[in-house]
Amino acid sequence: MTSDIVRLQKDIEATYYAATLGLTGLAVGISTHQVIEAKAERLGLLLGQVQALVGEQQGLAIYNQTLSRIPDIPCRSSILSTLLTECGDTEEVAILCDWLRDMWETMDLLRERFGEETAQKIIAAPPVQKGERNGCSTT
Secondary structure: OHHHHHHHHHHHHHHHHHHHHOOOOOOOOOOHHHHHHHHHHHHHHHHHHHHHHHOHHHHHHHHHHHHHOOOOOOOHHHHHHHHHHHHOOOHHHHHHHHHHHHHHHHHHHHHHHHOHHHHHHHHOOOOOOOOOEOOEOOO
16 A cells, blocks of 8 residues: 555655646647646646555645645656656657756756856757858848
8 A cells, every 4th residue: 555655645746846837748730728727637637546555545645745745846866757657658758758857968068168148048049040041141
């Protein structure tokens, strides 16, 4: 039963993050509102599953405790876990997770080398500037 509770707590965290991040999985044409509504319904189902295991009051306490421990900003491993949970453990999702890891590593290296402010400017640089052709300066 303890492993079931832990699994449900992980599902609650992943579903919560998916709702707050507006993750639509690989679906196209679904509004963020619909995604959040679906995730809220899923959270309700997860609460019911916890309550079915340990009773209504204790289940609600575990559910609330789980939600209260979730940080506002997810850590990288939570984002990867949420992507796997919400989008499925597919090759496409594995590639996306690899790209995210590479991106985070690059961002960390930029911050280490140039400092936070300059790294943010580099990261936020637009693809092209006004007056540029094919990404090359016209001057």
